[in-house]
Amino acid sequence: MALQDYGTALVTGASSGIGAATVRLLAGRGLTVHAVARRAERLAELTEHGAVIPHALDMRDRAALYELFGGLEVDILVNSAGVGSQFDPFHELDPDKIDATLDTNVAGTVHAARALSPGMVARARGHIVNIGSIFGLHAISTAVYGASKAAVHRLSQDLRHDLKGTGIRVTEVSPGRAATEIFATMTDDTAAQGAMVDGFEIITADDVAEAVVWALDQPWRVNVSLIELTATEQIPGGVTIHPVPGRS
Ligand SMILES: NC(=O)c1ccc[n+]([C@@H]2O[C@H](COP(=O)([O-])OP(=O)(O)OC[C@H]3O[C@@H](n4cnc5c(N)ncnc54)[C@H](OP(=O)(O)O)[C@@H]3O)[C@@H](O)[C@H]2O)c1
Numbered sequence: 425m426a427l428q429d430y431g432t433a434l435v436t437g438a439s440s441g442i443g444a445a446t447v448r449l450l451a452g453r454g455l456t457v458h459a460v461a462r463r464a465e466r467l468a469e470l471t472e473h474g475a476v477i478p479h480a481l482d483m484r485d486r487a488a489l490y491e492l493f494g495g496l497e498v499d500i501l502v503n504s505a506g507v508g509s510q511f512d513p514f515h516e517l518d519p520d521k522i523d524a525t526l527d528t529n530v531a532g533t534v535h536a537a538r539a540l541s542p543g544m545v546a547r548a549r550g551h552i553v554n555i556g557s558i559f560g561l562h563a564i565s566t567a568v569y570g571a572s573k574a575a576v577h578r579l580s581q582d583l584r585h586d587l588k589g590t591g592i593r594v595t596e597v598s599p600g601r602a603a604t605e606i607f608a609t610m611t612d613d614t615a616a617q618g619a620m621v622d623g624f625e626i627i628t629a630d631d632v633a634e635a636v637v638w639a640l641d642q643p644w645r646v647n648v649s650l651i652e653l654t655a656t657e658q659i660p661g662g663v664t665i666h667p668v669p670g671r672s
Pocket of ligand 1: 436437438439440441442443460461462463464466481482483484503504505506507508528555556557558598599600601602603604605606607609629
């Protein structure tokens with residue numbers, strides 16, 4: 425089931441970054457794309473790229489999510505909505521930020537798949553793509569964000585079991601640091617934002633979206649389960665020593 429065999433897609437997190445880049449690519453390939461995020465004005469800008477239908481929705485609003493998604497016939501779900509908390513030490517983390525991270529990255533992703541999968545099963549045609557992160561595959565830092573993305577990794581793996589025999593394909597695309605607005609949503613400190621993206625040749629939202637489309641475009645017999653992609657100059661993990669004051 426290559427991309428030309430699919431007719432419709434729904435992309436969450438469509439108002440910026442990886443989600444917006446994915447909407448542009450899929451609309452450019454002739455699909456009808458439902459674009460979901462909170463910022464309606466940003467979604468409206470995407471309509472110039474093709475058959476893009478904007479939907480303003482907070483992924484944490486479970487009732488609204490099921491009402492909207494339950495009425496749509498969708499072949500492809502790309503779960504890209506997500507928030508991070510990389511700039512806050514765990515012991516100082518705002519509890520509201522913990523909830524926002526888990527509710528958006530985990531619950532939103534699960535409910536989107538749950539809401540759209542019955543139609544995919546009934547039509548025996550569907551592809552769920554979850555945007556994870558290298559934080560979900562490696563212990564890097566940032567426990568809450570890492571836990572949320574580890575959950576996305578495990579969800580993606582287990583969905584292949586739960587949906588076996590239905591014909592639905594499941595793909596996880598887990599990028600390293602990519603040049604998007606996500607760092608601006610985490611801190612007002614522009615120097616800290618710049619430190620995340622400067623000093624090396626960082627991957628772009630389009631690079632990640634191209635990986636998503638490549639997975640979607642494989643013949644039906646091929647399920648691309650996991651793509652991890654980082655900048656050539658970024659290596660996940662590694663060991664550094666951090667002396668504890670008063671101990672050494
Ligand atoms: N950039 C990176 O370095 C990187 C690396 C690895 C993984 N990722 C993952 O990639 C995905 C996309 O992030 P990005 O880098 O493209 O960042 P981004 O440009 O900040 O995009 C995040 C998107 O999520 C949407 N969103 C956030 N909270 C939402 C909510 N409650 N309801 C609905 N939509 C919500 C935002 O739209 P609104 O604000 O308009 O709602 C926006 O469209 C995320 O899952 C992120 O964790 C990013």
